Amino acid sequence: MKRISTSLAAAFLAAALSVPSSGFAAGGGSGGDTPTCTDGKVYDKATKKCVSKSSLNDQESIFEAGRELAYAGEYGEAIDLLSRAPDKQDKRVLNMLGYSHRKLGMIDTGIAYYKHSIAVDPQYALVREYYGEALLQKGDLAGAHNQLQAIRSICEGEDCESYKMLLAAIESHGGSKNPPRRIW
Template sequence: MRIPTLIGAGALFVALGSGSAFAAGESSGGGSTNASTQCSGGKVYSEQMKKCVDPEESRLDDNSLYEAGRAFAKAGRYGDAIIVLSTIAANGDPRVLNYLGYSHRKQGRIAVGLGYYEEALRLNPDFTLAREYMGEAYLQLNDVGSARNQLREIANRCGTACDEYLELERQIDDHMKEI
């Protein structure tokens, strides 16, 4: 699945609305993502303008927009994350694609999430966090075999002691206890 198809699927969701929980984020490169999580409707805080603005108007660099989108995703504000990250998705940053996948998956659009993970991994096959999240998506589909394949891929890239391996291994173990 290619980015234009995925963004089109995301646009439908964006039109339907987004969450509103507040949480602290991280800050980097010209904008405060902590302040961005205090904004609503997919807006980000512009230090320059001293207010919440649409991401396109924020004058934030791509990394700052990524950090804002990531902060929204980690705060459970998946709709806001999708809005912000979609503004820079076409730039082909695997981190952005990964968190778009994460946010869509957390909203129940697992197939859309998998498409974003696949694209992130096409660009960077060694991106173990995308592999972990892809494995979690497969578990949501009860596809333990594919989740284990991602676990093996992670082990091949960073061993069995890295965070991504340990987290996916735990998720698989928990899943197996439930079935």
């Protein structure tokens, strides 16, 4: 009997692990699980099916599929898809375009997208986190601290995922929670 229940438990665990789930890094999530698609297809939330990227037309599906591609390391494909978004002023799309360009090594292009996203919504904490990370890549610790302080203000404190992530990035670059002091 014990052998059967062990086998059933193993089968249940294997089945549970095979169910597709999303694993987005660094926030901005949709709050639900998105199935993982294969063969170059992306999940269309509107139809609840895996479809070719070229068939996506609505803003939300393009954003979510583009974000999924970016977080999966498919930066070029994410850029191609996100560039087709109907609303060119969507702060989330601008942020993910910045993220994807930055991850491809095009830091200045990424920064331009981050600045555009901030212009659309200065209270968007996730874009400030990614912008701060880009500034760190350019060696601008003071600029990254400015973004950290902006996030603290947006989140009304330090208990915010974007704040914690940017602080960790600053600390990994030899910085601290407090900005460097100027010595006159």
